Amino acid sequence: MPESNGYDPKPIEKYFPIAEVNKIADKESKAKRYYRPVYTMHKWWARRLGSVFKTILLYSLADENIKIIEDSQKSLTKKDWSGDPEELWDFYLEDVNFDGKTVLDPFFGGGTTIVEALRMGCNVVGKELNPVAWFVTKKEIEPVDPDKLEEAFEKLKKEIAPEIKEYYKTTCPECGEEADAMYYFWIKEIKCLNCNQTIPLFKGYVLASSRSSNDDFHWVICPKCENLFKSENYNEENSCPRCKNKFNPNKDRNTTGRYYICPNCGQKEEIIENIRRNGKPEERMYAVEFYCENCDENNNENLVNGKGYKEIDEKDKNLFKQAEAKFEEIKNDLPVPQQKVPPGQKTRELKNHGYNYFKDMFNKRQLLNLGTLLNQILRLRDKKEKELLLLTFSYMLEYQNMLCEYNRGKNHLYNLFRRHAYHPSLNPVENTVWGCKYGSVDFEKSFEKIKRGTNYALSPYERYIENNETEKKETKTPIRGDFTENFENLGKKGNTLLLCGDSSYLPIPEKSVDAIITDPPYFDNVMYSELSDFYYVWLREGLKEDYEYFNAKLTPKNSEVIKNPVQNKEDKDFITGLTRIFSESNSKLREDGILAFTFHHAKTEAWASVLKSVLESGFYVTAVYPIQAEMGTSMHIHEKGNIEYDMIIVCRKRKKELAEKSWEGLHDQIYLKARETIKNLEKRGKRITQGDMFVVAMGKCLEEYSKYYPNVVRNGEQVNVKTALKEIREIVDSQFMSGKFDEFERKLDTPSAAYLSFIAGRGDSISYNTLNKELQQRAVSIEDLINWGLVKKEGSQVVKLSLEERAEEIENKKESQINAIERAHYIQHLKKEGNLAKEIEKWADDISVKALEELSKVENKKELHELAEYTEKKIGEPSLESFTR
Incomplete structure (x- = not known):
């Protein structure tokens, strides 16, 4: 039993329902829009899961008597429980009300603690340095009349939508009628430093796969005449029907990694070196994906539900020129941000690619229509509705910029912040601002998401797992923040004190809160201020008159608790900042209160920093539990690699x-x-x-x-x-890892064991020093990994070979030299290249299946498990069948 300073241990110090909450959290992490739509109203990075934090609150605040709301009159009923913390889980689905208890979150970020505490009838005190996070959380919990919100949207739609939509029209190549443009495809172009030839920076000439599962072709573009046509096999040489040029759409390219190769003189140079000398590349529009209502209604079989692809024509070019001219004419009257991109760890990539101002991330048609739309929003009278439509506008920005790319296999737009970074695209895709019937996030679709969030706040529900099925239970307590400006009125004239600023000062009385539930910054994982500036510069246009937090040109950086070498912030700065805030929070916590926070990181120094801060601020740890971490579909998490769990860390005030x-x-x-x-x-x-x-x-x-x-x-x-x-x-x-390595070695072989233990599931590169230290306990070196063709060394990093590079290595080996992981990789390569059905017979054996299964577990990829099952079926099978991709 943990020590608790003479006070009875809280349930969370004795037990936490890891298995039960993980079942829900795992589902929620992949489908927040179904489980808790309120958290999908706007982007915030590394937002923790609502089901986890609701459980933390339940186990931190529960007493012997638990109040729940059982009827529509919202009257409170007291229910006793035995005190056994394992039985407390039975109350997870109940409308628990901790009436009168106060919860503090000094790093409230995307608002998870605030939202879940309000759902449980708590008074909440939250403080957050970042104005974007403060505004997002404010709008998540501020009540709004749904009818008035709909009315404001319809007014906006009537006044501005037709004007905006006129800039996103094209001609259907099938019927000749006017069609809606869904996405415009652009390519960046640079001048060769050697011969001055204009080079379009194509990474390949595949535009998109067929949208229909009944078709097996890809849309490809000819590198010579830019004719767009259907290819039955994009992995082989194709001949352009128009100019007869021969090319391989998948393998031919003008760029490789960070280099361009001039097709005229063969010169190979770094792209960013060219940009450093010549400035930001020009961008040229070359194709459009469209939706034709006429063809859709007439079931045109050459299109899929009216959707198709076409080359850019003169009408498309002229329409863009009209938008450019209009923007130049009225740009001084539009609320377009003028801030420079500041120096930073994440903004470095922007500057390297020539984006010196935030407005540089948008083309002139985007700036025209975004500025026009924002202008109209700011003219609305009612503050609550205006701010929610401003949030709608802000949410869609990460889908409305020229850093967006197209997922050519799944035919949809990639949003800017699918990784926790700015990632400039060589092949940007322009989305429509107001929107049409199909397509990715635009203003109209963003508004639907905002409505789902506000409706959920009015009538929350819980989804849970019963008999392996997902069930739903509605609850009575709304997510409603009634704001007060000082602590004295908390619980009397309001239930929410939401502050924006440095949490090393909390303007509330000593020993006044029952629990501190939070999610502190993760050392150097997410540069919140650098990323949120993208939203801030636009939100500021509408909020600077009403909120002092939006007066500054950019989000605050000096007080941010983070490790960021570009801002000259090292480990000691992170420790000092976190200790300051934890110490201030300690003074506000009741003597019998709990601090519970979540943390995970792959670096020892990050854990050392957080532990030192906890200890130096007068706390000690009474319990720790592993729990499902960030969103399971996050590309950032998949690429960063191999941490699936947060740790819930429970602390008490130290007395002796x-x-x-x-x-x-x-x-x-x-x-x-x-x-x-x-x-x-x-x-x-x-x-x-x-x-x-x-x-x-x-x-x-x-x-x-x-x-x-x-x-x-x-x-x-x-x-x-x-x-x-x-x-x-x-x-x-x-x-721990020696056991894993030995197990893999027994099942497979030494190179495969090394790959699965130290390379797989860790992103594209690993620090040389880190990997070297890990390997010191084994009879394996980095040199061995390189000789086995698993990795290559680039500077201070060890880089994982791509599937294409691995395939080339494997093809040059004798059958007897190919190890298990190589067999698994080659089968992956065959699937990617569309040759699986033709060649699987040669590669299908028990070892390949085992390697694919182990790889699927390590990399947490369902498709690898399915590939293993497919391969197993093909062992000894004489005939070849198509594999459904």
């Missing part, structure tokens, strides 16, 4: 120092507890990566070490935080 504790004994204790936790997770069928093992071990180290801090000793010397965590990391590397 304990006697000295031997580090040797504590070291063994941590190892045994971490091993037990990992085994329990594996028993539940959860995939456990090296990153997960590390996170679990770090959490257990926090829990045990913090109880005795600063009196943890070895040979009479204090063992500091950094040393403790470093040695726990060595446990992960030497003890």
